[in-house]
Amino acid sequence: MLHESVFRSVDLPVDARFEAWAEMLRQTHAPMDLVPIPLSTADRGHRPGADYHAHQRLIALGDVTIWPATFDPIVFRRTPRMVRQSDPETFHLSLLLQGEGAATWGRQQVAYEAQDFHVNCTSMAYEILTGTEPVTTVGVEIPRSLVALPAREAERVVGSRLSGRDGVGALLAQFLMRLAADTAPYRPADAPRLGTVVADLITTLFAHTVDTEPRLTPEAHARTLLLRVKAFVRRHLGDPDLTPTAIAAAHHISRSYLHRLFRTEGLTVAAYVRDQRLRNAYRDLTDPDPVLRATPIHAIGARWGFPRAAEFSRAFRTAYGVPPSELRRAAGAGRVPRA
Missing domain, CATH: 2.60.120.10 (Jelly Rolls)
Structure with missing residues (x-):
């Protein structure tokens, strides 16, 4: 449904x-x-x-x-x-x-x-x-x-x-x-x-x-398509199978064309997906809401597409310089602003 x-x-x-x-x-x-x-x-x-x-x-x-x-x-x-x-x-x-x-x-x-x-x-x-x-x-x-x-x-x-x-x-x-x-x-x-x-x-x-024909310049079509792709990615961040192949198939385009779309903004598909996932995990880890504070760190990682805790911890530390557990402790002490 x-x-x-x-x-x-x-x-x-x-x-x-x-x-x-x-x-x-x-x-x-x-x-x-x-x-x-x-x-x-x-x-x-x-x-x-x-x-x-x-x-x-x-x-x-x-x-x-x-x-x-x-x-x-x-x-x-x-x-x-x-x-x-x-x-x-x-x-x-x-x-x-x-x-x-x-x-x-x-x-x-x-x-x-x-x-x-x-x-x-x-x-x-x-x-x-x-x-x-x-x-x-x-x-x-x-x-x-x-x-x-x-x-x-x-x-x-x-x-x-x-x-x-x-x-x-x-x-x-x-x-x-x-x-x-x-x-x-x-x-x-x-x-x-x-x-x-x-x-x-x-x-x-x-x-x-x-009384006209639908038309877009190739550049405008590419920009519009990239907006659609990014919106699709943001809606499916929790899916661990959110791969370039799956994203391309959902938009009826080839993987090579998908990669070209992201290169226009100096991005790779994998990097964009990873950064969006980590950004959402960061917000959950620094959120003062009692329910989120009580949610295990590995569950937060899984929610945003990192089913393996070790992989989540490595990616998070690479991005933010601290492991998820340390960020949560600092946020609890009021020392870290929310992203």
């Missing part, structure tokens, strides 16, 4: 529900202001948001995140100041399954209905509001770097009303709905591959919308 986390407002005290949901969305997407809208069916005799209902699942597909959600009416507002202060540089797509909505970007306004895709970008200010009934959506957060189009052309899609009823939009909509309906058939190792499928479908949909 794919890894996913679930938010249910009903699990929280009534007065805490809306703000908890708002904070969840800020973390999922980007900093923004959120304002509840009164339900048309019942005012319930109290202020909007006092008993807010929302249910959201976060499904991680490598660098892409899918989040099916049902929530009460709301206004999302991201201001130019928020964009200047924090821009994670992602596109957001929402497939509207139930309800209605509208969005504004400056003077541009678009209305949406069921089976439409709404697209926005964290680099642009916007205001989005739903109708006065609860809405159900499947949202997608995707880094701009994974959309294989020139930035200006990809941004032309923002504000478009994209149909999920036919063509490429239907392919993407069906894929998202099927995935959201049941993640049980998939293994965690499938997640980044599924994320790649989503990224390819979104790129194709964007390209179709602006």
Whole structure:
């Protein structure tokens, strides 16, 4: 089963529900202001948001995140100041399954209905509001770097009303709905591959919308691929079989090409994997958390891909000049800053 986390407002005290949901969305997407809208069916005799209902699942597909959600009416507002202060540089797509909505970007306004895709970008200010009934959506957060189009052309899609009823939009909509309906058939190792499928479908949909062809220069393609590879490595550091052969196979490239990608940054694949593992082990060994303090050193090494204690100790001492046990003692005495 794919890894996913679930938010249910009903699990929280009534007065805490809306703000908890708002904070969840800020973390999922980007900093923004959120304002509840009164339900048309019942005012319930109290202020909007006092008993807010929302249910959201976060499904991680490598660098892409899918989040099916049902929530009460709301206004999302991201201001130019928020964009200047924090821009994670992602596109957001929402497939509207139930309800209605509208969005504004400056003077541009678009209305949406069921089976439409709404697209926005964290680099642009916007205001989005739903109708006065609860809405159900499947949202997608995707880094701009994974959309294989020139930035200006990809941004032309923002504000478009994209149909999920036919063509490429239907392919993407069906894929998202099927995935959201049941993640049980998939293994965690499938997640980044599924994320790649989503990224390819979104790129194709964007390209179709602006009537262009997906394209990257060889240099840009290599940079994007290297980012994907590094993200894959960081997610699989605990796997002792994380070898160049396995990494290359997961990305459908040859080992020689994988090594060339890392050489552009003066790195080797093995050195990058080792350094990331040791960095995480260092943090665990210097973390004051009681659970980590009680975890045996060999278990920390195994957690980060060093199944043999002697190998972990040698690699750690070579990297940091002290064995893991000495670093832990120094950290316990407050003499070592956390990395």
